[in-house]
Amino acid sequence: MDPIDFSLYLVTDRALLPVGKTHLETLEQAIIGGVTVVQIREKTADTAEFLRVAQESKALCDRYNLPLIINDRIDISLAVGARGVHLGQTDMPIDIARQLMPTGTIIGISCNTLDEVRRAKEAKADYVGLGAVWSTQTKKLTSPPIGVRGLGAMLDVLSGSNIKAVAIGGIKSTNLAHLMHGSMSQLEECLDGVAVVSDIVAAPDPMKAAQRLKSIFRASRIVAAKRIPTSRDDILTKALTIMTAVRSLNPLVHQMTNVVVANQSANITLALGASPIMATAPEEMSDLSKISHALLVNIGTLVSGSLQGMLKAGHFVNTARNPIILDPVGVGASEFRKNSVNELLNSWQATVIKGNAGELAALAGSTEAESKGVDSLGNFKDPALFTRQLSRKERCVVVLTGETDYISDGERVFMLKNGHPLLGSITGSGCVLGSCIASYCAAANLLASDGDQHEGRLNRGGDFLSAAVGAVLALTVASELAAKRGDVHGIGSFLPALIDELSTLRPEAIRRLAKIEEVGF
Ligand SMILES: Cc1ncc(COP(=O)(O)OP(=O)(O)O)c(N)n1
Numbered sequence: 324m325d326p327i328d329f330s331l332y333l334v335t336d337r338a339l340l341p342v343g344k345t346h347l348e349t350l351e352q353a354i355i356g357g358v359t360v361v362q363i364r365e366k367t368a369d370t371a372e373f374l375r376v377a378q379e380s381k382a383l384c385d386r387y388n389l390p391l392i393i394n395d396r397i398d399i400s401l402a403v404g405a406r407g408v409h410l411g412q413t414d415m416p417i418d419i420a421r422q423l424m425p426t427g428t429i430i431g432i433s434c435n436t437l438d439e440v441r442r443a444k445e446a447k448a449d450y451v452g453l454g455a456v457w458s459t460q461t462k463k464l465t466s467p468p469i470g471v472r473g474l475g476a477m478l479d480v481l482s483g484s485n486i487k488a489v490a491i492g493g494i495k496s497t498n499l500a501h502l503m504h505g506s507m508s509q510l511e512e513c514l515d516g517v518a519v520v521s522d523i524v525a526a527p528d529p530m531k532a533a534q535r536l537k538s539i540f541r542a543s544r545i546v547a548a549k550r551i552p553t554s555r556d557d558i559l560t561k562a563l564t565i566m567t568a569v570r571s572l573n574p575l576v577h578q579m580t581n582v583v584v585a586n587q588s589a590n591i592t593l594a595l596g597a598s599p600i601m602a603t604a605p606e607e608m609s610d611l612s613k614i615s616h617a618l619l620v621n622i623g624t625l626v627s628g629s630l631q632g633m634l635k636a637g638h639f640v641n642t643a644r645n646p647i648i649l650d651p652v653g654v655g656a657s658e659f660r661k662n663s664v665n666e667l668l669n670s671w672q673a674t675v676i677k678g679n680a681g682e683l684a685a686l687a688g689s690t691e692a693e694s695k696g697v698d699s700l701g702n703f704k705d706p707a708l709f710t711r712q713l714s715r716k717e718r719c720v721v722v723l724t725g726e727t728d729y730i731s732d733g734e735r736v737f738m739l740k741n742g743h744p745l746l747g748s749i750t751g752s753g754c755v756l757g758s759c760i761a762s763y764c765a766a767a768n769l770l771a772s773d774g775d776q777h778e779g780r781l782n783r784g785g786d787f788l789s790a791a792v793g794a795v796l797a798l799t800v801a802s803e804l805a806a807k808r809g810d811v812h813g814i815g816s817f818l819p820a821l822i823d824e825l826s827t828l829r830p831e832a833i834r835r836l837a838k839i840e841e842v843g844f
């Protein structure tokens with residue numbers, strides 16, 4: 324028998340059908356739209372009704388040569404000759420189900436924890452349904468959603484096995500690209516498919532809904548496979564091209580930052596040649612995402628209201644395919660900050676995460692480097708390796724700041740040694756670096772060709788590694804030039820001099836002064 328294509332797995336729910344639509348017409352429309360496998364899920368029907376729905380659905384699926392799976396009930400699956408059964412953790416164990424079902428029957432199981440995934444692997448399930456990823460109106464959840472990052476950890480457990488993995492719970496065309504990008508395993512294995520209920524079943528046009536999901540799924544898998552090779556000199560040249568583009572394109576950089584640094588962040592952004600807009604109200608996030616070119620999210624003085632704005636803003640910015648820079652300031656200082664960053668990263672995909680050793684350790688759940696409030700105490704034994712691993716885990720560029728800065732896209736790691744002690748002595752130097760990275764990423768994204776696979780993208784495919792390198796070089800080289808000036812006598816006179824130096828900084832100065840090396844492994 325042909326292997327099942329799990330790409331777009333429709334799970335039915337007749338209770339969600341719009342008024343006037345029948346189960347069979349919706350199912351047929353969804354199949355025409357591109358569903359690749361169907362599961363009949365009947366949680367309240369009695370046996371006779373479940374059997375009738377299953378038989379009718381099987382006849383329809385046969386007409387389109389599509390595999391049918393039955394939720395929970397081995398007897399109904401056998402009765403209609405379905406291709407398989409989907410079991411829950413408290414249903415029939417997989418080994419007994421195998422004995423009862425004909426050879427070749429597909430057996431899937433729902434998994435909500437890493438242990439459940441490990442057990443499904445041992446029991447040789449054919450596939451696992453991982454979730455719920457996000458909250459959903461379709462089912463009353465008994466445990467919290469696992470989020471895209473939880474999914475990635477589950478895919479790590481399945482690495483190297485033949486078990487297929489589909490995600491389920493709250494999946495819609497508006498969050499599918501983020502799901503596909505953010506959930507990849509450390510070895511870059513993607514989900515085999517997505518199981519969807521309401522986004523198709525409750526849609527006014529189930530055919531269009533299925534088409535849209537399918538096209539985003541396909542595009543996301545192609546985008547995931549792409550890589551841009553870059554050498555040390557290449558990256559410097561690209562970083563300087565982006566620096567020039569910031570001035571010529573004058574991107575609008577939306578910054579949701581903390582109250583301590585808002586003013587200097589706005590001035591530094593202007594000095595680079597970009598334009599700042601500092602706004603936090605959730606009500607204006609949709610409008611701002613249409614006019615801005617990048618978003619900076621800095622949690623330095625986070626309150627519940629601003630978190631809501633950040634959650635919304637990120638969602639709209641991913642949809643607009645613009646970059647998001649996350650600065651998890653002092654994330655290790657409180658449970659509120661930790662939970663908030665977790666929620667942010669499960670709600671949208673960051674393009675760059677920047678932080679000091681203490682912050683990035685807290686974000687990664689490592690105890691190697693500790694923090695005192697927003698300051699870092701100590702560093703990692705191998706900062707380059709840590710940066711690369713975090714970048715792979717979070718599926719974005721990571722900038723680890725310190726006396727030496729490390730920047731990685733999960734493949735390569737660059738080590739940058741520019742800067743002056745005065746930069747570390749003013750408040751918010753890390754935060755203004757976030758503004759620089761956001762401005763450079765905005766320009767890099769504008770420079771990128773949009774590509775044809777745009778539906779699967781969370782940005783235009785800009786070179787964000789070079790952008791981050793360029794931004795760090797701009798700020799640190801400018802700090803060296805500012806510190807040398809005769810009118811700088813301490814931190815009070817340093818900040819305006821830094822802003823001046825940034826506004827006149829030229830690519831040639833960076834090329835001459837840059838201390839950048841690629842770290843080999
Ligand atoms: C593919 C897929 N994954 C998960 C489920 C959840 O099924 P459900 O019957 O609602 O719950 P459990 O009893 O399995 O936890 C599904 N139907 N399909």
Ligand SMILES: Cc1ncsc1CCOP(=O)(O)O
Nearest residue numbers: 455459461492493519520521
């Ligand atoms: C059956 C199931 N299992 C986990 S979440 C869920 C419901 C998913 O429905 P929707 O796709 O409408 O969020």
